[in-house]
Amino acid sequence: MDVLSDVITVARTGRPRSAYVRWHAPWGQQFASVPGSVAFQMVLEGSCWILSQHSAPVRLGAGDVLFLPHGSGHTLADGPATAVTAPACPPDDPELPESYATDTVDRFGQGGPATVMLCGAYQIDPSRTHPLLLTLPDLIHLRADPSRHHELNAAVELLASEMRHPRPGTSATVPALLDTLLMYILRRWLAEQPGRGSTTGWAAALNDPAVTAALHAVHRDPAAPWTVAELAAxxxxxxxxxARRFSSLIGRPPLGYLTWWRMTTAARLLRETGAPLRSIAPQVGYTSEFAFATAFKRTHGVAPGAYRRMS
Incomplete structure (x- = not known):
């Protein structure tokens, strides 16, 4: 596994949701904040506007992608002056908004020009969220560029096709395509960030060949008895x-990140499998079940067995 693959697979819980939505003008919709989710919206046809009380309206055109890595509330409308309806779900509703239910729907308006959007959302386990996601801004706007980013464009088209024309296998295909789409969104955003030496954080780390090599080693084999010297090699x-470069970019020392990743991997195994502790322990670098259980409780605040029952 590489780091970016693990960012997507480790934190998601449950099935992702998606919707193919045709908004008929005039329309305006406020989307409630949904903590513990990752959401994105893509304009397939027409255009719309992002409205904010704190900044000027921003137009989204066909092919634009709006990515919300923290489930932040946002407002979309067919025009800057359009009246906006109530949130799609109450702010304290733990479920994802109604408009992210897997479906193909027509909404609102009085027969005016249509805006067709593809929406998707994941629920995220906060205890397993990769720090890369935590450092992303609340809202990322990726403008359409037909001459580049062909993989992202292709993933959008494939997902839109499955949503427009469900066929046998669509229920299995859509979650896989949502994973793929999220991967390409993250790849593009990271590629557009300043390179090494001009910033800190995960965008810089994944543009730094040395730190990336060490990260890939940890993610490839978290059970290995890594030392700082071996990771430096x-x-x-x-x-x-x-050690200086890794700590500066990642925000924690190499062995601190190794321990965090081992415990995050262990939490996923406890949640998604019925493997006994004696089997999980060596997969995350512990030679005994007791040592693993002690480390896990220190990190998560509960014993592995209790964590599994709570999941």
Whole structure:
């Protein structure tokens, strides 16, 4: 596994949801904030506007992608002056908004020009959210660029086709395409960020070949008895230089990140499998069930067995 793949697979809980929605002008919709979710909306046809009390309206055109990595509330409308309806769900509703239910629907308006949008959302387990997602801004607007990002465009078209014309296998295809789409959104955003030396954080880390090599080693084999010196060798740096660079970009020291990733992986195994603790322990670098259980409780605040029952 590589880091970006793990960002997507480790935190998602339940099935993703999606909707193919045709909004008929005039329309305006406020989407409630849904903590513990990741959402995105893509304009397939027509246009709309992002409305905010704190900034000027922003137009979205066909092919634009709106990515909300923290489930932040937002408002869309066919025009800057259109009246906006109530949120799609109450702010304290733990479920994803109605308009993200897997469906194909027509909504609102009086027969005016249509805006066709593809919406998707994931529920995220906050205890397993990768720090890369935590550092993303509340709203990311990726403008259409037909001459580039062909993979992202293709994923959008495939997902839209499945939503427009459900066929045998669509229920299995849509979640896989949503995973693929989220991967391409993250890839594009990361590729557009400043390179090494101009910023800190995960965007810089994944543009830094040395730190990325060490991260991939940890994600490839979290059970290995890694030392800082061994990770530095993977990075091609001296021990001291590697430790400084890794800590500066990632926000925690190399072995601190290793422990966090081991415990995050263990939480996923406890939640998604029935494997006994004696089987999980060596998969995350512990030679005994007792040592694993102690480390897990220190990180998550509960014993592994209790965590599994709560999940």
């Amino acid at each position: 993977e990075a091609g740096l001296s021990r001291a230089a590697f």
